[in-house]
Amino acid sequence: EIVLTQSPGTLSLSPGERATLSCRASQGVSSSYLAWYQQKPGQAPRLLIYGASSRATGIPDRFRGSGSGTDFTLTISRLEPEDFAVYYCQQYGNSPASIFGGGTKVEIK
Amino acid sequence: QVQLVESGGGVVQPGRSLRLSCAASGFTFNNYGMHWVRQAPGKGLEWVAVISYDGNLKYYGDSVTGRVTISRDNSKNTLYLRMNSLRTEDTAVYYCAREDSKVFAGVAMYYFDFWGQGTLVTVSS
16 A cells, blocks of 8 residues: 655745645655645645646646655745645545545744 | 535444535536545544445445445435444544546546535544
8 A cells, every 4th residue: 555655744934935845655656646735724625736736726836746756746936824734645546545645734934 | 616515523422323414516416426534633634435426336444444334315416424333533524525537648637626624523432
């Protein structure tokens, strides 16, 4: 079974800074099956990126997904106040089960 | 607009049963596969179960297999999760989510594009 490991666990940054979040798979994952979600306290997750690099509808272009194989990255080019949240990567598509990473919390420094 | 509204959560004793519902609106429900995802307090997301658009295919996560049944009533635009033999570790917010896909260069990309607001299940004596 594939395991997704996200790092760091917590990222402390200031508004305007660049955030780089990592998602590493225990074995190769098709880029088509890798998605990223944002979750704010008390809210449901929101789809940001699918297919490793395609932005979902309405997602600002400061969010960029990249990577392939076992290493995937979510980059937020300039953090806005509303971007401080928890981010999850997900693998889904090559089996009926979905797998989520443990999450990275982006907090205000 | 797409809406998913969960209900049925509450406080239940260990060993008891509970049925969650997810009412869908704003889209053609019987065209989409649907999932349940849960989140224990202060923890990450855990996938629970999936059901195909027509209800014929169902799969479950390892931690709930044998204790949980996913089902749907397409005439009522509603998704269900029946949970039996509940354990304290089943305490979580349960979300329903819609599965969608896009095809690019002959390759399908899958994702969960809409989520409900969640319903809290607390298993406690």
